[in-house]
Amino acid sequence: xxxxxxxxxxxxxxxxxxxxxxxxxxFMSESEIIRAEIPDLEKIVRDECWLEGERRGVPVDxxxxxxxxxxxxxxxxxxxxxLRSKYSSTVNGT
Numbered sequence: 001x002x003x004x005x006x007x008x009x010x011x012x013x014x015x016x017x018x019x020x021x022x023x024x025x026x027f028m029s030e031s032e033i034i035r036a037e038i039p040d041l042e043k044i045v046r047d048e049c050w051l052e053g054e055r056r057g058v059p060v061d062x063x064x065x066x067x068x069x070x071x072x073x074x075x076x077x078x079x080x081x082x083l084r085s086k087y088s089s090t091v092n093g094t
Contacts, residue, residue: 028087040083041083046062052067
């Protein structure tokens with residue numbers, strides 16, 4: 001969880017803007033939380049495909065071994081933990 005200069009977490013700001021958001025997440029199951037993370041994960045894959053394509057000079061398929069390893073690295077390195085806390089903290093009401 002990252003905090004901004006005013007001391008509020010990014011999630012708190014999102015919930016403050018959309019009060020219905022917290023009510024929705026409280027009733028989500030774990031599988032629904034995982035489904036909610038999919039757009040974020042897809043963006044990571046797209047970004048890595050673009051970056052590797054820039055390195056190679058040709059488009060790179062999302063199933064490429066380099067992409068799969070890099071995305072796994074990113075998720076295991078902390079982004080995954082951030083996403084899990086982002087969605088699960090709203091379920092637990094924290």
